[in-house]
Amino acid sequence: MITDLRYRGASTGKRVFITLSIAVMAGYVLLILYPLMNMVLSSFKTNRAIISTPFALPETFSFATFKTVWVDKGFSHYFANSLFVTTISMTFVLLFGSMASYGISRYIYRGNTLVYMLFLSGIMLPLKAAIIPLFLLIKTLGLINSRWSVILIFLAMGLPSTVFILAGFMKTIPLELEYAAKIDGCNDFMIYRKIVMPMVAPAMALVTIYNAVPIWNDFFFPLVFLQSNSVKTLPVGLSTFFGQHSTNWSLLFTGLSIAILPMLILYLFMSKYFIKGMTAGAVK
């Protein structure tokens, strides 16, 4: 494509520029892959080895710690719980979030900005701040020790930024498309589903990752609301490796390595999607 940056046919100045850019980016890639590798390799080491020689290769590649973490420490349950909580929260975040964004960006009415601001206000408040009233609320609803308590909280936490990002993208869709569809006999919900949503697909992918990661990794709310072992999530399980005066590093790194896997998989899956969406062109 004519706008591509390529070596062929470029001036020397441009070539230098391209090389420098690649160098910087490659440097960053190294800075990314190394910690990832480090974290995974550390899960094969003993505590003492991690503290005294954190950068050496592990002596043996035994999967003993993985077994300890997965079976003995019950991580298989925590993993399932995390999966449940994250998937359900994300489904509703995307559903309610895109619906609300649609309701805000595609209609003009008096309360429009107010509703928008109400959603935005959710981003601005650190919800941790309200933990005591929140606890009372969850208790009143009878949800203490139920996974739905954190699902609802994560849903509430994820909606504002989702609405913010999606509304922004939805605004850029020309209104003509909507009129055309209306003439064809579509009702509003079908417009939402068949026209607007596919066009913001890249944004949806972005929003998914942007929200799924903090939900998957959040440890504060599950720590407060999910106390019995049957409902605990992965990060809470990880926190048990932190003693008051001694941390079990090898189990911790094992747990962290296990924890990052679904996110990596989700990401690789999503990245195909939003890259595809982008090359197809936003305006169709």
Next chain:
Amino acid sequence: MHRIQRSKARWIAFFITPGLLVVGLFILLPLFMSLYNSLFSWRQLIRLHFVGLDNFKRLLFTFPYQQRFFNAMKNNLYWFLSTTLIQNSLGLLFGYLLSRNLPGAQFFKRVFFIPVLFSIVAVGFLWGMYLKPSGLVNSFLKLVGLASLQRPWLGLEHLATPSIILVNIWRWVGFPSLVFLAAIDSVPQECLEAAYLEGVGEWKLFWKIIFPLIIPSITIIMVLTIIGSLNVFEQIYTMTGLDGAPNYSTDTIGTLFYRTAFGSIDAGSPEIGIGSAIGLVIYLLTFATSLLSVFVTKRKEVQL
């Protein structure tokens, strides 16, 4: 006329009610209860009597809260400026280069976002380890012959916050990169190709054509950066703790808030009244600054 309006209203209600309900119940309601709390005096965890704005007065005008608060705000400002200037600019640069499809772009696109996937705890530990006196950063400096630059990065007052900010940038730069990439990619090809054929230079192309068209995405990133900078907490907590060590140099209103509202083992009992007041201040500041930036950038928006 009437009939159309009513059905429109129904549709609007349909779309926004579920989300609004959840946000209202789980965010706005606790928020208001917190604000309510800030107007009372507290004995430990028990609410006593109404004291109006007394907590705010104590926060802003008495020792030690005043010192801590303004010190923390200074650090937050520092966070905001560094993040905007370094992270977002770098993100814009990366996004642009990637949209121009430089060699390796497909690979870079995928890898850049990986740090975002790490949990904050993992990031805190790994980088905490690298920034130790015996850690990777210092070893690397030695390797390239810059041993004189070795430092206890997280232990010195003037280096701790910059170090944490750099780690945070490491973690997040992939996000603005991809957002800007998406935004730049949505600029119609024909526009760019036409400009090229007319011989418009790279610099002009970027600033006069691409930049104005991606303002909405810039707004999004700016607002998220403001909110992030005012709320930053976990990254600092995992790397230097709750008390803003060393000597309050890494303290931000996020850590100050948490410490005051919940107490910490060393910093003592919770002060819920003042803590709630700090929460309200954070909220107001975020609201005001986001609103401001939305208005400022809306002026520059160009619809296609």
Next chain:
Amino acid sequence: MKKHMLLILLVALFTASMLFAAGAQEAQTTQAKAKTTLEFWTWRPEDIDFYAKQIALFEAANPDIKVVQTALKNTEYNTILASSLSGGAGPDVFQGRAYGGLVTFADSGFLEPLEGWMPELKNYSANALLGATSPTDGKIYGSPAVSQTVFMYYNMDVYKKLGLSIPKTWNEMISNFEAVKKAGYIPLGNGAKDGWCLETLLGGMGAGFYGGSDFYNAVVAGTKTFEDPAFIRMIEQMKSLTKYMPDMFMGISYEDMRANFINEMSPHLIAGSYEAAFFKSQNPKLNFGIFAVPSEKATDPAYVSVYADMNFAMNAHSAKKDAAIKFLKFLSSKDFGKSMVTEMQMVSAVPGVDASADPFISRVLELQKNATPYLFLVGFRYEQPTGSSLWQAAAQGVMAGTLTAKQAAKQVQDGIASYYKPFKK
């Protein structure tokens, strides 16, 4: 039209079902049990196995009571406890913080006063009770469980190799430092990255300079302040230790400090009695001993700082107080105290527990003859900003060189004087 109504209804149902389904699910999981179930919370995830064993012993003796242990991350423990108790939920029996940490819950009415339930508490030592009593109403709210002591750990093998002996004066200790430095070791393994480690440092070496228990009592009463020349001098002496600490000690964290000692890179470490079990488990071959950091004169006592660390408390709003008190009494029994000594190597606060079984603990008790209260933790953690947090921040400034000893002392004094009545005269 009808289709839209249907859709709206569906969405509303979704939302409602989320809220109510949760209730149903919860009901399923909490079936009525024939036994009484007690919730027991601790902040020691590393001790889960120990408590599980003890709980099994208790349940065997009390077949109608079941105890469920939940160990929460130490740094989040207070927050979770506070929100649960404020919300009307929370554990029945739990580990309670001492001193200021206790007051948070006691003064909020969440702790059950225990004197009526356990009159034997009066027999505990005054120091132990101080940590479990609320100064507001003088009632005892916790059953004191352990006390901790701060002193100097030393590597006995290194001492033997270099022909060193336990120093009797400060200068002897310094010359020991010099000797090990020549032999290639890091004399003192302590670091300054984690603020509370500097409080530990104070606990280990400070009392000899600032004047021990006399100073403590004077400061608490307000007759002396932290700007006292003795205290300032102590800060200067602490700063003088930096040349024996590891390179770039400002970045040495708690983990690194202990690693220095465990990996025998440093034969000295000022730390608390809670380290012994950890050292043993990490490096069983390590031959370590302890001594109290000496004062300048051989005739002055070599102090160790002591503080009550943990007590067991009962939720004032518990519905199962009769069962809870049984468990509480179990946790306060001599047998339990003994297992704390032998298995966890903690100094139990329970009177009458035979500590001679463990050589380390007996040695600690020996050093405790010159005990002095752990200055800030004991006396000044009742209000914000606590003496501890002020000291930690100021000490970091001194060690890094950004504050002089005088400025640091002033920072601490001003902070405490902002609320401490005896200083406001």
